[in-house]
Amino acid sequence: MTVSTDQHKEGNKEVTFRVFRFNPQVDSKSYFDDYTIPVERGVTVLRSLNYIKEHIDGSVSFRAFCQAGICGSCGMRVNGLSQLACTTQVWDVLAKSREPGVIKVEPLRNLPLIKDLIVDMDPLVGKMVHYSNWVDSTMPEAQMGKKEFLISEEEFLRYDKATDCILCASCVSECSILRANKEYVSPAVLLKSYRMSVDSRDSMHEQRLAELVKDHGVWDCTHCYRCQESCVKSIPIMDAIHGLREDAIESRGKNDTSGSKHAEAFMTDIEKKGKLIEATLPIRTNGVVWTLQNLLPMAMKMIMKRRTPPPPPLVKSVKGIKIFRAMFREMTEHVKQDHKSHNK
Amino acid sequence: MKPFDIVIVGGGGAGLYAAMEAMKTNPALNIAVLSKVYPNRSHTSAAQGGANAALGNKAKDDTVEMHIFDTIKGSDYLADQDAVDVLCSEAPKIIRELENMGTPWSRMEDNTIAQRPFGGAGRPRCCYCSDKTGHTILQTLYEQCLKKGVIFFNEYFALNLSVSGSRSNGLIAMNMKTGKVEAFPARTVILATGGYAKMYWNRSSNAAGNTGDGQAIAYRAGIPMKDMEFVQFHPTGLRKSGLLVTEGARGEGGYLVNKDGERFMARYAKEKMELGPRDLVSRSIETEILQGRGFDSPAGTYVHLDLTHLGADLIKSRLPQIREMAMNFEGVDPIEEPIPVKPTAHYSMGGIDTDNQTRTVMEGVYAAGECACVSVHGANRLGGNSLLDILVFGRIAGRTAAEEAGKFTQGRITDAELAEQFEEIRGGMHASGRYERYGELREELGRTLALNVGIFRESSLLQKGIADLAELRERFKKVRISDSSDVFNTNLMQVLELKNMLDLAETVAAGAYARQESRGSHTRIDFPVRDDANWHKHTLATLVKGNVTLAEKPVTMGRYELQERTY
Incomplete structure (x- = not known):
């Protein structure tokens, strides 16, 4: 048979x-x-x-x-x-x-x-609760059902794709951060958080974001894109993660957390040299004290094995840095514009 | 388990709305939602089309009254008119309420909720979110329940009500993770477990778990089932799985073709052809198959839904989901080959008999959604009214139970009862010697129902069906559970689901045999016309001493007199 x-x-x-x-x-x-x-x-x-x-x-x-x-x-x-x-x-x-x-x-x-x-789905549900994955409506409960919010098709399209998520947890399973840290927020929860935060009916965007920028949150993602590649509904999950990060920097500033500082250090280096100045990156991200406390032993080992990155003055700019800078500025400008129109 | 004020069985649209509304009505109550799946998996998610509400966003002249009339007419005048009043009057409020809570509805140009036309509706009043309306409604309700801190018991399989005399003491359920049988003593229980159309098995578009658990639980507790003979068949289910190919495929110009290469709808609906009403198209396909003009295959006889003439561009742009489904579930690309289809059991109009406030005859037991029969759908449900039904009556159930919980004393469930239940499910079903395979019984249940209690019904067929069901129930006694584990024993769960389907199938067959007329989805070859003089009434099926016993109940009329149903 x-x-x-x-x-x-x-x-x-x-x-x-x-x-x-x-x-x-x-x-x-x-x-x-x-x-x-x-x-x-x-x-x-x-x-x-x-x-x-x-x-x-x-x-x-x-x-x-x-x-x-x-x-x-x-x-x-x-x-x-x-x-x-x-x-x-x-x-x-x-x-x-x-x-x-x-x-x-x-x-x-x-x-x-x-x-x-x-497998047990409870941890995922727990994270949805922790990161308030719901619309906390600006409409008081007593007023509900009386009239519609007027929502543009443009706004609808902002979260349309994200609401395709069926919580199958394929992205959770493929996530490389979660393999190392089970407390990490998870791609699905970031996606849902983003979906809520671009919804004009929601009133707790800032509290949600405040939770997301903490440890195990949105800054822990390393852009491996495996969540997006494995998504059974082809949802651009990384766009949601980037969206949340841009929001975080925009509304909370560049010096908010080590995550935002890290991102900012990347931007500065890339604009300046076209590549990273790795030697000082930990200091700029987490400060001198943290770096000394946490990375000194590793730094010593790197010195022993002659694997240390060159100090900043020795980092040369990449070839064609002028053209690169122009392109870089144009690109950042585009992103800024996009972001503005999103948050209108 | 600590006692609850309200235990809700089922975490789909009806159950979740009930939970939210109950908490809103009385925040001091102890409320629990039990579900055999994580609530976001519930079958509400599969509803694509939308929910009807006379918002008047698309057609400014739409009214609640028109919605009421369309629903009553669609029901072939079997719906209770006061219940339909409730359904349609509450519709605009409930759709706005969902909108206010964050459901992502598609939008009109003026930024209001978008609406589209649907079968049997005089105005475009079906509110939708792309083709994922049910999914987004379910997500919203689940999110809001998490926000409110609703207590969930996920992956608990409901076994039975604990009953003393005319009232319930609460619910007995199996924890899937541990295999333990647990008590949920409660003042009130709301049953919201969805439909029973999966008893047609692979001739059903339903999820594997739509096995009528809530209805079977109520039925075994002596609560009457209403109008169980009314099961809606959708014309185009995929051959192998029964999964739905939506009406859109024919709307875009798809042909139905038999094995002689003939567009056979010309014989049944010369003008409308493939776009005739659902029941007519289903009956036409079935006739072709019965008269030997279908294609034979081990997965059943079928006809072709041919889209090849529409061209790759149109199929890719307008019917991408259908193409994906045909490729995923039939291995057929509709750009190149016709899709094998046959009618599929889609929706159960019948269910637990309730009044307009979702009360059953048993004190403290309520039912809502596809699980219940108020009745708002009568003999035939209109598209877009099922999501509406679960929302409106789910909410009413939550409110009513919350208001009435105080009236009932706290039920108690004894350890002896639990032990008995445990013995029944774990002790009795490990037959040695010659045993039966549940998978085979399930297949045969679906086959005999489709053949004998299917689209075309007739006295001798129904008798055969009833005899087959009796035999299957006998054979079920020898069914074997091969998984002996306590942890997540899906084998045991599937056997218990089969038992529920077998219990309910009898009521479907008995109602169909008794009803000597043709009305809505119920077509008797031997009684081809609607017989208002003798059959304008509901059937009630009750379990009395182990046997299904039929009674009747009058239809509540109102502003609308009986008329012939023509479109």
Whole structure:
């Protein structure tokens, strides 16, 4: 028997699903189980897992609900990449499999594992609460329902794409910061925060931002873009993160936090030299005391291994610095304009 | 578990609105929302089209009265007219309320909420957010509930009401994370678990979990189900999954074609062709299939929805979602090949019998949304009225329960009851020897319902369906759960869902067999016309000593007299 469909038309492929298994009641560590089934074109990873569960091993555990790509339940890693099992075609994945005929299925990363492919979503919900991921309406509750806010299509378009987010947590799973720091706000929560902050009906933009600029917040992102690349709804998450940062600098100033100072130091260096002056970057970001306390041992090691960056006077500007500066200024001007029109 | 004033079962639009409104009505109350999924996963998110409200933003001359009439006519005059009054009168307020709380509605040029035309509506009054209206409404409600600090018990599977005499003591539920059976003693319970159309299994557009849990719980507690025979079929579900291909595909000019290459709608609706009303198109496709002009496949017989003549540009710009779905779920690119489709069970008009304030016959138990039958949809629901229903009556449920909670004493649930429930779900279902696979039973349930209690119904078919259901219930006793784990036992959950569907399927079949007329979504080949003299009434199905027992209830009339329903 096959994962049912048209055998007359396309034929089948034998596919081995290498499924991550872990039942906290009996297993001390995780392992993989192989299930080999014939799959034809058009069948999704979720349908295959359903088939395995119904016909081979009822104990394989995963979440699934709408099975149509809108509820976000079945986020998992398929051949290493976080995505929705219900919209992922087996044959497409197979074409890129490292081991021919094998598809590895694992739970999302960066969230606590519960069982097999099921992870705990509570930490993500907790962060949504912590960063006030809701519109705190300027309309008093007693007045609600009486009249509409008048919102331009232009404003709607500002948060339209962000409201596509289905909280599948693929971006959370792919985030490189979260791997190192589980307290980090998370791309999805930054996206939602941004969506709220560009909504003119919201009244707590500044409080939300004040929380976001603290440790584990918006400045911790290192622009690896993995969240955006893995987004199942193709939402430009990095635009939201940049938007929040621009907001932070605009409304809280350049010297607000080490995050904003770091960003500012980058800007200054790039404009001046076309590249970074790394030696003084920690001092300009976190101050002399912090740098001495935290980075001195590392600096000593770097000196020992002769890996120290050159001191500022020795950092030469890049070739064609004049043209570069002109381009840089033009670009920053564009960004400023964009930002102004956004916050109108 | 500490006792609650209100326990809400279900975290979709109705449940979340109920929670918010209850907190607003009386902030001192202890309120909990239980959901078998994280609330933001609820099936409300799948509603694309929008919610009707006579805001008059698009058509200045639209009125609540016109909305009322359209809804009553659409219901084939089976809706209760006082309930429809409530639904439509509350609509503008509730849409604005959502707007005020942050729902991102699409906008008109004058910056008001955008509205578009929808089937069966005399004016364009469907408020929308692109093609993700339900999703954005659900997000807004969930966000607002988090803001208000609503207490959620996520991934709890509701098992049964605890009942003493004519009142409920609260709810018994299984914690999916631990497998423990837990008590939720409560003064009041609001059931808001969504529809039951998934009992048609892969002939349904619904989420896997729309298994009528709330209805089954109420039914087992002796609460009557109303008008269960009315299940709306959407004409174009994908063959393999039953997932919906929206009406837009035909709106843009798609053809329906049988295996002889014929545009068969010419036979049924010469003028409107593919754009005839939903029930008519569904019946036409079904006729083609029954008369042997469909394509056969192991995943069922189907017809083609052909978009290839529309060209790549139009498909890419106007129907990108449909293209994506066809590729994801059928492996077919509609630019190059026709999409295999068949009618799919889409919405349950029937549900728990409630009054206009969402009260059931059991003291302290309320129901709202697709789970309930007030009835505002009667024999056929209009597009755009389902989201509205869950919002309006979800809110009423929250308010009513909050106002009335004080009337009821705090219920108590004994350890013995919990132990009994635990034994029932964990002890009884590990049959040894010859056993049944739940997946097979589920497939067969869907198959027999689609064949015998589907679009076309007829005495002998229904008898066959009823017999099949009895047999499936027998076989269910031997079902085996192969996962013995306490932690997140989705195997056990799916078996319990199957049991709920089996319980409810009997009421659907019994109602369909009893109703000897054709009205709205209910089509009897042997009784092809609407029979107002004998059947202008609701059916009530109640569980009495293990058997479904039918009774009837009059339809509440109002300003609108019975008329023939023509478009």
